[in-house]
Amino acid sequence: xxxxAVHLPEPLRRVGVxxxxxxxxAPGAPQAAIDASADVLGAQEFQRWQAFRCPQAATAFxxxxxxxxxxxxxxxxxxxxxxxxxxxxxxxxxxxxxxxxWFNLSHSGSRGCIALSERCEIGIxxxxxxxxxxxxxxxxxxxxxxxxxxxxxVPGFYRIWTRKEAVLKALGLGFAADARAVCVAPPAGxxxxxxxxxxxxxxxxxxxxxxxxxxxxCVRPQG
Numbered sequence: 001x002x003x004x005a006v007h008l009p010e011p012l013r014r015v016g017v018x019x020x021x022x023x024x025x026a027p028g029a030p031q032a033a034i035d036a037s038a039d040v041l042g043a044q045e046f047q048r049w050q051a052f053r054c055p056q057a058a059t060a061f062x063x064x065x066x067x068x069x070x071x072x073x074x075x076x077x078x079x080x081x082x083x084x085x086x087x088x089x090x091x092x093x094x095x096x097x098x099x100x101x102w103f104n105l106s107h108s109g110s111r112g113c114i115a116l117s118e119r120c121e122i123g124i125x126x127x128x129x130x131x132x133x134x135x136x137x138x139x140x141x142x143x144x145x146x147x148x149x150x151x152x153x154v155p156g157f158y159r160i161w162t163r164k165e166a167v168l169k170a171l172g173l174g175f176a177a178d179a180r181a182v183c184v185a186p187p188a189g190x191x192x193x194x195x196x197x198x199x200x201x202x203x204x205x206x207x208x209x210x211x212x213x214x215x216x217x218c219v220r221p222q223g
Contacts, residue, residue, distance in 0.1 A: 003067050003114070007208045008216075011195055015202075015218060016118030018075070021209055022067050024060050025110035034059060037066030042084025060107045068103060068114055075116060076101045090174045104169055111212055121219040123169030123201075125162040128212050133157035140164070140179045148185040155213070160184060162215035163203055170201050170217035184215075 006019040041049060045065060052058035072078040078095065085093040093105070102117045108128040115124035133154050141149070141160065149156045163184035168174050182199045195202040198217065206214040 003071060006113070006206060006214070008206065009195070009204055012204055012216065012218075015120070017122065017216065017218060018116045019124065019206065019214070019216060020067070020071060020114045020116075022064060022112040022114070023110060024063055024107060024112050034062055037062045040066050040069040040081045042080075042082055044084040060112060064105050064107060064112045064114065067112070068105060071114060071116060072101065072103070088172045090172060090176045092169060092172045092174070106165075106169075108212065111209065113209075113214060115216055117218060119218075120221065121170055121172065123166040123171070123217045124214070125165035125169065126209070126212050126214045127158050127162050129154070129158055142180050142183045142185070144183055145185045158213035159205055159215075162213045163198075163205060163217075166215035166217040167198050167201050167203055170219050171199065 003020040003022055006021050008017065008019055038046065038049065041062065049058055049062050052061060069080045072080055078101070080095075083096065086096045086098075087093055094102070099121070100118055102121050104115045104122050104124045106113050106124050106126045108126050111126055111128060113124050113126045115122050131154070133149070141164075145160050145164075149160055152159065164179060164182070167182050167184055168177055168179065171177070184196075184198055184203060186196055186205075195204045197203075197220075201217040201219050203215065203217045206216060208214075
């Protein structure tokens with residue numbers, strides 16, 4: 001598998017963040033590539049991979065973990081081959097000794113993304129666009145987010161959803177938190193290139209992956 005760098009806004013690059021996309025269906029992800037990727041997994045991750053009942057989810061898991069291991073080794077000299085990641089209280093993966101570096105992963109359909117950060121906790125979400133917005137549980141969006149989605153339609157839904165998930169992942173909460181406690185709708189006319197403050201994060205939408213919405217959130221240093 002080949003990791004491809006994603007073009008990012010300059011302010012995001014300045015804070016030591018890089019984002020990589022991975023094609024999870026590259027010529028059918030031959031079994032040899034999957035087996036080679038599985039060699040990097042630690043014992044706990046290998047068991048988790050084996051427990052997947054959905055073949056597509058299992059393939060995405062192992063290929064993303066192998067890509068992450070390559071990126072950590074090549075960019076930071078961190079060798080995670082044969083070692084399992086730590087896991088936060090709400091499931092966020094991390095290095096066993098903590099960061100730096102920090103990272104986060106996401107996938108949707110045949111596209112995967114990995115975000116790496118030299119300076120802070122980070123969250124990323126990617127969603128492949130569908131013809132219609134999925135039906136979501138009640139109580140996810142704030143009134144301002146709902147208004148944004150009504151104005152922008154299906155693209156607006158995916159923009160808000162990825163931004164929401166990126167922030168909650170950066171904070172290590174996921175949807176264990178009240179999703180309405182953070183509002184990720186950009187103010188009307190706001191220039192998003194500089195990022196938008198949201199809770200204790202700075203939030204960006206990334207528009208450089210065709211057919212997908214991507215958002216990245218970085219936890220701002222305290223003090």
